[in-house]
Amino acid sequence: MRPALVVLGAAALLTASVAVPQASAAGRTSTSLAWYDATAETIAAAGASTQITNSRTWAISWLAAARATRSVPPGVERGAYQEAALAGAVHRALVTLVPSRAEQLDATYKETLDAIPDGPAEQRGVAAGEKQADLVLKSREGDGLDPASVNAPYPVKPAAPGVWQPTPPAYAPAAQYGNRLAKPFLLRTQSQFRLGPPPAVDSEHYAADLAEVRAYGAADSAVRSAHQTETATFWLGSSLTLYTEPLRVALSRADQGIAGQARLVALFHVALVDTQIATSDSKYAYERWRPVTAIRTGTIDPDPDWTPLHTTPAHPDYPSGHNTYAGAAQTVLSALVGPRIAPFDLTSPTAPGVTRTYTAWKQLSDENVDARVFSGIHTRSADEAGITLGTNVARYVLQNAGRLLAPR
Template identity: 90%
Template sequence: MSPLRIRPVLVALGATALLTASVAVPRAAAADRTSTTLTWYDATAETIAAAGAPTQITNSRTWAVSWLAAARATRSVPAGVERGLYQEAALAAAVHRALVTLAPSRTQQLDATYKETLDAIPDGPAEERGVAAGERQADLVLTSREGDGLDPASVNAPYPPRPAAPGVWQPTPPAYAPAAQYGNRLAKPFVLTTRSQFRLGPPPALDTARYAADLAEVRTYGAVDSTARSTHQTETATFWLGSSLALYTEPVRVALSRTDQGIAGQAQLVALLHVALVDTQIATSDSKYAYERWRPVTAIRTGGIDPDPDWTPLHDTPAHPDYPSGHNTYSGAAETVLSALVGPRTAPFDLTSPTAPGVTRTYTRWKQLSDENVDARVFSGIHTRSADEAGITLGKNVAGYVLRNAGRLLASR
């Protein structure tokens, strides 16, 4: 068995080690083998970019299914075969099998990458048994996730909003689109025992000082014509505006490329991260639709605190309730997994954003990404700070639970 080492932050979460024993692998040999992991990480990202679903959680599911199969296939190596070669073949076979099933339009490209991987592995028992293990685990994971409710139609199951009332979510301008992502809360989690297992407590009541402060902050800093918001704050809002899945793909790749855990550990990192992200998104929609909290634009235009019917946010408001912020649940989960499995700090790395062309930001801690996400949604005018901070908490809670149950999740079937 070849585990990821659990860092002190995971111990603080009350987690036990994923595994209790490891096999020593010479550092140079491990480095030679792990390039296959990055090849298939990039192939997964390219597949989803080219043929992904319109719903983020569905794409997170594709990552989770593919890499959970790879993690299970590489975790144990049969006696009598070369470890690195077996794990290379197993990882490639697992991810390839899952991706061509979930994104058949990319079969030609994936087949070409798969051939390149196998051509680089000497023919023999290690390759043959690795391929068999990878394909078997992919088939098992795919079967276990059939009908899990994470297809786009199920994710966006119809949701009729309640009649307008103070605090109650209503469709928002300019599109006044129907509610999205309601179906997430009806989907089958990977690890959570129930969708509501980590449901948050309620948002601040409308007559509290915290609610008034939240609304005043968004009104001041999140307006399209705000004079209080600085250029850097506007840049922060725009930088983090896009899909969390897309924005976190490169930071995760940085972490993956810098870990010394070998192929099995790398596969586990990607698998646990994306399993946590799927379950976090399910838990997010559970809390969102349990409380149905109105968005700032509705509260500022029609609420009881100095209503301003012309107030407009910097960015258009997504079509689902305010509490908690989905971007921040995603950030909280990603921060927790990355901090636990590769450490909270890393050497500086640069990050760009498709929604902020020409802007490059540099980071050394995963928490910096979370902190910027909290601010960004306020500066965009689309979330209250309470919703953002609650999102971080929810993401951390779900990810911590996934990590504590990693041994059960990763056990070969």
């Protein structure tokens, strides 16, 4: 209970520090959402090939906005200043990181500034936002989160029980090996929250894990239900994509003013960058083989023809990256918005025509745990360990947010 109370205490301090008069919140909410949508559209249209690089773009842009809106100088109108500061920060960061979208971003920027009265509040807000963006961009130069660094070559170990090997059908080189060397935003080291080892391959625990994924994750499974297949397909895509809409729902309902909204988005993505770094640290510390390799070549009733429902990603099993992401997202949203929320609908690009409704962030995590088993690409132990790792990193980010958010 104590770590959870610490997180909630930190969240309470954050919320208290960003409260603004309710009468002036409506306009600032629309500004936050406009730039949230602009960020999402920028990354969807011209983002990097690696998820963590796009998480970095979110984190840099909105960390600059959170710092720029944190305090308002005396003598200027608060709302106008903060709107201009947020727009100045996110616009400057995005056009620097994704210059191919400058025309669209410039149009959104003009719309924002046209709606703000001309004068000192607007001018000083823009200047503050651009200054913070430049400082954050400078601080993240050479952080190892560019696609080439992220996918640094990985020397595959000789085949042995439990050791990761490239997986069918493409037998592609390992991905995300370089994440484990990248510079975190807040973690002291990449290995700060390294998990304990996965279940031994000769243990009863591992045998049970493998039996479950063999039965429920097979392409031709006779026991997986239609709903379970839908769950696997619904959560198949990029975690960044799948959590963009839930975070937007939280942002649209957060009664914290523009500074609180900027902090919500910033801390969400800072936590996710650091979580992905920690995920690769644990993945490549243990180099655990994937279920398809274990089932086809292992000693437990090997089946060389076994095929998972979905293609196995090209990196080790333990922990599940989808679930580290889910654990971090759940922790940040629960702390800063509350664990439950009024019902909201969610769709998925990998499950056309399917709409699911949620009332708690934990529901998304629970479905992620099941989904990767039903897809045949992770053991349950890897999924549950992922939730633990993401939760641990996000708690640390929330507890240490103050030293990250202070304007430079």
